[in-house]
Amino acid sequence: MSISQEDVEKVALLARLSIAQTDLPEVTERFGRVLQLVNELNTIDTEGVAPMSNPHDMVQRLRPDVVTGSDEREALMSCAPAQDQGYFLVPKVID
Amino acid sequence: MIDSALLNASVSELHQLLTTRQVSSAELTKGYLERIDLLNGKLNAVVTVCAEQAIEDASRADERLTRGEGNILTGIPLLHKDIFCTQGVTTTCGSRMLEHFVPAYDATVVARLKAAGVVMLGKCNMDEFAMGSSNETSFFGAVKNPWDTNCVPGGSSGGSAAALAAGMAPLVTGTDTGGSIRQPASLCGVTGLKPTYGRVSRLGIIAFASSLDQAGPMARSAADCAHMLTAISGLDTGDSTSADRAVPDFFSELTGDISGLRIGMPREYFNDDLDSEVRAQVMSALTELEKAGAQLVDIDLPHSHYAIATYYVLAPAEASANLARYDGVRFGYRCTDPADLEDLYFRSRSEGFGEEVQRRILVGTYALSAGFYDAYFNKAQQVRRVISDDFRSAFQSVDIIAGPSAPGVAFPFGAKQQDPVAMYMEDIYTLAVNLAGLPGLSTPAGLVNGMPVGLQLIGKPFDESTILNAAHRLQLDTDWHRARPAIEDHVA
Numbered sequence: 001m002s003i004s005q006e007d008v009e010k011v012a013l014l015a016r017l018s019i020a021q022t023d024l025p026e027v028t029e030r031f032g033r034v035l036q037l038v039n040e041l042n043t044i045d046t047e048g049v050a051p052m053s054n055p056h057d058m059v060q061r062l063r064p065d066v067v068t069g070s071d072e073r074e075a076l077m078s079c080a081p082a083q084d085q086g087y088f089l090v091p092k093v094i095d
Numbered sequence: 096m097i098d099s100a101l102l103n104a105s106v107s108e109l110h111q112l113l114t115t116r117q118v119s120s121a122e123l124t125k126g127y128l129e130r131i132d133l134l135n136g137k138l139n140a141v142v143t144v145c146a147e148q149a150i151e152d153a154s155r156a157d158e159r160l161t162r163g164e165g166n167i168l169t170g171i172p173l174l175h176k177d178i179f180c181t182q183g184v185t186t187t188c189g190s191r192m193l194e195h196f197v198p199a200y201d202a203t204v205v206a207r208l209k210a211a212g213v214v215m216l217g218k219c220n221m222d223e224f225a226m227g228s229s230n231e232t233s234f235f236g237a238v239k240n241p242w243d244t245n246c247v248p249g250g251s252s253g254g255s256a257a258a259l260a261a262g263m264a265p266l267v268t269g270t271d272t273g274g275s276i277r278q279p280a281s282l283c284g285v286t287g288l289k290p291t292y293g294r295v296s297r298l299g300i301i302a303f304a305s306s307l308d309q310a311g312p313m314a315r316s317a318a319d320c321a322h323m324l325t326a327i328s329g330l331d332t333g334d335s336t337s338a339d340r341a342v343p344d345f346f347s348e349l350t351g352d353i354s355g356l357r358i359g360m361p362r363e364y365f366n367d368d369l370d371s372e373v374r375a376q377v378m379s380a381l382t383e384l385e386k387a388g389a390q391l392v393d394i395d396l397p398h399s400h401y402a403i404a405t406y407y408v409l410a411p412a413e414a415s416a417n418l419a420r421y422d423g424v425r426f427g428y429r430c431t432d433p434a435d436l437e438d439l440y441f442r443s444r445s446e447g448f449g450e451e452v453q454r455r456i457l458v459g460t461y462a463l464s465a466g467f468y469d470a471y472f473n474k475a476q477q478v479r480r481v482i483s484d485d486f487r488s489a490f491q492s493v494d495i496i497a498g499p500s501a502p503g504v505a506f507p508f509g510a511k512q513q514d515p516v517a518m519y520m521e522d523i524y525t526l527a528v529n530l531a532g533l534p535g536l537s538t539p540a541g542l543v544n545g546m547p548v549g550l551q552l553i554g555k556p557f558d559e560s561t562i563l564n565a566a567h568r569l570q571l572d573t574d575w576h577r578a579r580p581a582i583e584d585h586v587a
Contacts, residue, residue, distance in 0.1 A: 008457065015415060015460040016422075017453055018441040027454070033516050034458050040404040041474050044481070051476030052483060054306055055292045055532020056556065060335045075199035081429035088424050091435050 003032050097126030102262045103577070106171060106319040107346075109265065113160055113170045120160065120170030124153035124214050127172045131216065131263045134582060138239045140248075140258040142177055143185055144217040156212045167322050167346075169212030174264040176255045177218040178225055179205050179310070180299040184215075188301045189223040189233040189251075192421050192428045192447035202299025203331045204268060204310050211326050216264055220254030223449045224418065225275055225303045227251050228521035231512055232451045240283060241580040242546055246505035249279030249521070255313050256283035261582045266314050266323055270300060272307045273406055274501075274525025277537040280313055281500035281549025284539045284578055286566065287313040288320045291557045292532035293338030295324075296331030304413035305336070307406075307529040316576055317538060317566035321345035324559060340557055348560040349567040354388030356565060357493040363399035364498030364524055376548040377499045380540035380569060384497075387568050392493050396485045401478050402527035403519060408462050408475035409530070414452075415459030421447060454515060483531040490555050495562055499524050500537035500549030524551060534559045538566040539575040547578070 008028045012019050019027050073086070082089035101109075101118065112118045128146050135141050149172065156170035177187050180198035182205075187193045201209065209215070222232040230238040230253030240248040241261040248257040252269030256279035259267045269276040271289035280287030288311045295310045302308065312323035328342040358381065365374060385391050423429040423443025430446050433439035448456070462471035489496060501521060511518040528535040533556060537549035550569070554562040570576045 003461075007461075011457050011461045011464065014464060015456050016419075016440045016444050017448075017456060018445045027457075030454060030515055031457060031461075033514065034407060034454070034519075035461075037516050037519070038404045038408050038458075038462075038471065038475075040401065041408065041471070041478055044398070044401055044478055046474060046477035046481065049477040049480050051473055052480040053476060054336065055479075055483060055530070056338070058293065058336060058338070061332075061339075063332050063335075072199050079196060079199070079426035081423065081427070090424055091433050091439055093436050 003028060003035055097130055101126065104265070105316055106167065106265065106314070106322045109171055110167050116161070120153040120156040120214060121150060123170065124149050124172050124216065127216055127264055134261050134263060137244060137582070138241055138257050138261055139236050140220055140238050140254040140261065140263065141174065141217050142187060142220045142235050142254070145184060145215055149214050149216050152214045156214060159212055165212050168208065168326055170214065171266060172214045172216050172264055173208065173266040173268070174216050174219050174255065174258050175205060175268045176221055176252050176270060178221060178270050178301045179268060180301070181205055181215070181218065184218065186218070186301070187235070188225070189221040189235065190448065190452070191234045194234065194428065196426055198299070200299060203296035203333060204327045205299065207327050219252070219258055219267060222251035222253065224301070224414070224452050225251040225270060225272055226414070226451050226455055228274065228278055228518055229511065230254065231508065232449055234449060237508060240505045241582040242284065243505065245507050246546070247282070247508060249282035249501070249505065251275040252287070252313065253279045256280055256285055256287065259283065259285045259313055259315065260580055262579070266312065266319060268310060269313045270308060270310045271529065272303050273410060273529050274522035276311050276313060277500045277525050277535055277549065277551060278521055280537040282505040282547065284547030284580070285313055285315060286317050286320050286536065286538050286576060287311065288324060288536040288559065288563070289528065289534060290324060290328065290559055291338070291534045293336055294328050294340070294534070294557065294559070296334040296337045298331055298333040302417040304410040305417060306413060307410060316570055317536070317563045318346060318349055320536070321349055321563050338557070343560060345560060345563060349564050351564070351568050351571055353384065353565055353568045356389040356495065357392055358384060358389050359392050359394035359489050359493030359496040361394050361396040361399065361496060361498055363396050368502050368520070368523060369499055370503040372543040373499055373503055373548050376541045376543060377550055380550040381497055383569055383572050384565060387572060389565070394489045394493060394496070396489060396527070398478070398482050398485050399527060402482055402530060403523055405475045405478045405482060405530060406526040407458070407519060408471045409479065411455040411459030412462045412472050413459070415456045415463065418452070418456055423447070451515070479530050482527050486531045486533060495565060496553040498551050500551040504543050504546035504548060528553055532556065534562060536562050536566055538569055539578065541575050542578065
């Protein structure tokens with residue numbers, strides 16, 4: 001299956017990435033090469049094989065629902081590009 | 096300046112010198128900091144140097160050692176790959192997205208080494224978000240291979256491998272999602288181990304592909320790797336995939352006895368993709384192991400060919416989910432003057448991520464999108480089991496599996512940059528090990544045209560000891576791991 005520039009634009013929208021129109025042909029061409037590589041998967045029969053999401057088929061362990069860390073709000077908030085009084089600042093969403 | 100005896104000393108020898116107070120951790124630390132200062136302009140292997148903190152930590156280690164306290168790693172300097180969160184120290188992951196990110200906490204690996212009294216010298220350059228096999232995708236510029244500065248060091252732990260090979264630290268950390276410890280270890284002539292999935296906690300390691308990522312040691316010998324592996328392994332309740340398995344003292348398991356060890360040689364790993372001179376070096380390393388009492392057995396891993404296709408669906412799919420968190424709001428890069436919230440998301444991500452990272456996000460998003468999920472993601476997870484079953488069957492008749500770590504030696508900058516698929520082929524011998532969650536290491540196996548070659552050894556789940564012991568045997572019988580690049584000559 002090959003991929004069109006329109007397909008790439010659609011995927012970019014889903015991924016919240018913007019691709020400049022001038023870059024689109026090259027992005028599409030390289031994307032297509034990767035797809036061609038992974039399309040080899042279609043040549044192997046996997047009827048009845050259970051998908052593997054963890055290499056040891058481990059089930060995720062749950063931990064007791066108790067407070068373990070300390071309050072690091074200030075340290076964590078200091079990583080934000082814009083903040084005010086404990087809130088993350090973003091452009092106006094509602095008029 | 097640090098003398099060459101110290102520069103080539105093993106962790107055990109350094110420990111001996113430190114505990115008998117023939118050298119202090121402060122002296123050692125200053126010596127390595129000087130070396131970083133001298134060589135980094137040439138190599139670009141280190142992105143952050145923590146000189147002040149390192150000297151302070153070294154003095155604290157010296158106090159412990161003077162009191163007769165501490166352990167094998169106390170006072171020994173180390174560099175971390177810049178993918179490990181370090182409290183109060185910038186952690187970039189090789190990306191503009193995290194150029195100014197200062198974590199509020201330490202990764203478990205960092206915390207455990209800190210508790211052991213290891214002295215962090217700084218952070219190593221890497222491919223952006225660990226996506227690359229040449230270090231050319233780093234936002235901070237490519238790392239150069241100390242064996243030939245016109246060539247790549249491999250990736251993604253290329254800064255770690257280059258720094259180690261150039262003697263900027265006796266120990267470094269790496270992470271390996273598809274070969275990112277073993278391939279640069281091979282290209283830079285050092286020893287690097289990817290542990291079994293779950294052996295080492297992933298908490299605080301900036302996530303790439305969560306079902307494949309694993310952190311491990313890189314050092315000048317298997318014995319030194321064993322010391323670090325013991326310190327960083329073991330259950331961490333903060334990582335729900337961390338394995339609840341007993342951790343041996345890996346160093347004490349290095350008996351050097353490999354008589355009767357059955358080593359499987361997959362026919363698929365010695366095919367035409369492999370450079371013939373590299374093959375000859377790998378074979379001579381295997382012959383050494385045979386002389387030491389091991390038995391070489393031909394085996395088949397019939398679905399090896401599918402590893403690359405499987406990996407390049409699963410790793411990008413997991414990456415696209417993991418990297419969705421970079422939205423320009425809570426941490427990381429934010430574009431200037433966003434028109435609205437959507438514009439903020441789109442431009443922050445497009446300006447913050449480099450080309451290879453964006454490509455993998457796109458591929459992963461595609462593979463997970465409605466209508467393609469079964470054809471790509473589900474299918475790849477099925478093939479992952481088929482590949483994993485190949486190893487399981489092979490391990491019924493052999494104890495470990497051996498092959499090359501990479502298809503060739505280090506290549507010149509730009510040689511594979513235009514074609515993503517050509518670059519992906521660098522990891523054809525390492526990817527399947529991550530898919531199956533197995534431990535694997537690369538140990539030096541001589542030079543081809545003056546550039547290092549690596550022998551890869553793959554073990555059964557949680558049996559790092561056997562592959563480390565085989566590498567240790569090889570390192571007792573050969574001098575390949577002692578070969579050093581003449582990088583100082585270039586500087587002087």
